Amino acid sequence: MMKGSGGNRPGGSAAPAPAAKGGGDAGAGADVGGDLGGNLSAGTGQTMFPSTGKKWTAKDSGKTTRNYASGGSSGTTQWDIKGVGPITNLEVTTVVNVGGCGDEVSIKVYGPSHSGSNCCWFIMDVNCNSGQFMMGGEGPHPKTSKNGLGTGGSIGSMKNKDIGIKLVIYKAGSSYTAIGYSSVGGTGGWKEQMRKSFTQFGESKKSSTPHADATIQFRTDCNGVKYKEAWASEIHPPGSAAFAKAMMARAYYRGGSRKYSGRFIYPEHQKISLGYNARQYKRLPAII
Numbered sequence: 001m002m003k004g005s006g007g008n009r010p011g012g013s014a015a016p017a018p019a020a021k022g023g024g025d026a027g028a029g030a031d032v033g034g035d036l037g038g039n040l041s042a043g044t045g046q047t048m049f050p051s052t053g054k055k056w057t058a059k060d061s062g063k064t065t066r067n068y069a070s071g072g073s074s075g076t077t078q079w080d081i082k083g084v085g086p087i088t089n090l091e092v093t094t095v096v097n098v099g100g101c102g103d104e105v106s107i108k109v110y111g112p113s114h115s116g117s118n119c120c121w122f123i124m125d126v127n128c129n130s131g132q133f134m135m136g137g138e139g140p141h142p143k144t145s146k147n148g149l150g151t152g153g154s155i156g157s158m159k160n161k162d163i164g165i166k167l168v169i170y171k172a173g174s175s176y177t178a179i180g181y182s183s184v185g186g187t188g189g190w191k192e193q194m195r196k197s198f199t200q201f202g203e204s205k206k207s208s209t210p211h212a213d214a215t216i217q218f219r220t221d222c223n224g225v226k227y228k229e230a231w232a233s234e235i236h237p238p239g240s241a242a243f244a245k246a247m248m249a250r251a252y253y254r255g256g257s258r259k260y261s262g263r264f265i266y267p268e269h270q271k272i273s274l275g276y277n278a279r280q281y282k283r284l285p286a287i288i
Contacts, residue, residue: 036049036179036238037049037238037243037247038168038190040189040190040191041188041189041190042187042188042190043187043188044095044186044187044229045229045231046187047091047093047233047235048091048166048168048181048190049091049168049235049236049237049238049243050235050236050242050243050246050247050249051091051233051234051235051236052233052234052235052236052242053234054087054233054234055231055232055233055234056081056083056084056216056231056232056233057081057230057231058079058080058081058216058218058227058230058231058232059079059080059081060078060079060227061078061079061080063076063077063078064076064077064223066221069142074103074221074222075221075222075223075224076219076220076221076222076223077219077220077221077222077223077224077225077227078217078218078219078220079217079218079219079227079230080215080216080217080218081215081216081217081230081231081232082215083213083215084109084214084215084216084232085210085212085213085214086209086210086211086212086214087210087214087234088169088170088171088176088209088210089169089170089171089234089235089236089237090109090167090168090169090170090216090232090233090234090235091166091167091168091232091233091235092107092109092166092167092168092169092216092231092232093164093165093166093229093230093231093232093233094107094164094165094218094227094229094230094231095162095163095164095165095186095187095227095228095229096158096162096163096165096218096220096225096226096227096228096230097160097161097162097163097225097226097228098128098158098159098160098163098220098222098225099159099160099222099224099225099226100159100160101128101159101220101221101222101224101225102128102129102159102222103128103220103221103222104125104126104127104128104134104146104220104221105125105126105128105158105163105165105218105219105220105225106123106124106125106146106217106218106219106220107123107124107125107165107167107216107217107218108121108122108123108138108216108217108219109121109122109167109169109210109214109216109232110122110201110207110210110211110214111138111139111210111211111214111215112211112213112214112215113213113215114141114142114217115141116141117140117141118140118141118211119138119139119140119141119202119205119206119207119211120137120138120139120140120201120202120203120205120206120207120211121137121138121139121201121202122135122137122169122176122178122201123135123136123137123138123144123146124167124178124180125146125147126155126158126163126165126180126182127154127158128157128158128159128220129157129158129159130154130156130157131154131155131156131157131158131163131182132151132152132153132154133151133152133153133154133180133182133193133194134146134147134150134151134152135147135148135149135150135151135152135178135180135194135196136148136149136203137149137201137202137203137206138202138203139201139202139203139204139205139206139207140202140203140204140205143203143204143205144203145203148203149178149196149198150194150196151194152180152193152194152195153182153191153192153193153194154193155182155184155191155193161184161185162185162186162228163182163183163184163185163186164181164182164183164184164185164186164187164190164229165180165181165182165183166180166181166182166183166190167179167180167181168181168235170235170237170238171237172237172239174199174208175197175198175199176197176198176199176201177195177196177197178195178196178197178198179192179194179195180192180193180194180195181193186228187229216232218230
């Protein structure tokens with residue numbers, strides 16, 4: 001853990017002890033992300049949840065040194081997506097190799113540039129030593145609580161491995177849901193590590209809406225960290241009519257094995273309501 005309190009490094013704070021599997025609100029370490037209809041086999045450049053088609057790719061900020069507000073400094077690697085704006089429904093993905101770094105991989109969304117007393121951000125951190133997932137917030141800059149929303153599952157040491165990390169975050173009514181996923185080896189085989197619901201994000205100051213000039217930040221306070229993928233996509237949130245239509249387009253069907261040919265069919269050629277429960281459907285493994 002790096003010292004200092006600039007950005008998301010509160011002075012004197014220590015990483016919380018790894019939680020047992022089952023931490024967070026649901027299913028840490030289990031293949032439970034599919035209960036919302038997400039594609040846990042999503043590969044390189046693919047979203048788990050239906051995309052609206054809007055996608056952004058992060059760029060290396062070029063920063064190599066982090067100066068903390070409380071004094072001291074460290075090396076840093078930071079990639080940014082600028083110009084996202086006030087979009088609430090996001091799937092944010094990175095594949096990262098931290099080398100020997102003992103800091104955290106941090107993903108920040110919903111807030112503007114990290115300067116002055118700007119506000120406010122939702123943060124998901126993954127500890128490089130333990131692989132533990134944490135959710136918290138920042139606001140105003142640089143006041144941060146990296147585990148203010150709790151801790152989730154652990155994937156073990158991330159050092160010298162390609163690790164896939166996804167943050168899915170969306171809003172329904174006044175409530176946000178954030179879900180953290182991991183994929184050891186990069187992409188595919190995604191496992192949910194934690195899930196939290198909340199109505200505001202930040203720390204001592206909070207917000208209930210993303211900033212008009214919101215950015216997305218990928219950050220680890222070590223040099224030499226390799227972000228092999230760093231991108232985000234706007235998604236259709238679970239429960240929406242657009243989500244249900246997209247799931248039908250992905251050829252989900254009810255029940256077990258059933259022969260099919262040509263393109264896609266549903267059992268008994270039945271029509272599926274837009275309000276279907278996604279967990280009752282299975283993805284077609286192939287087209288024959």
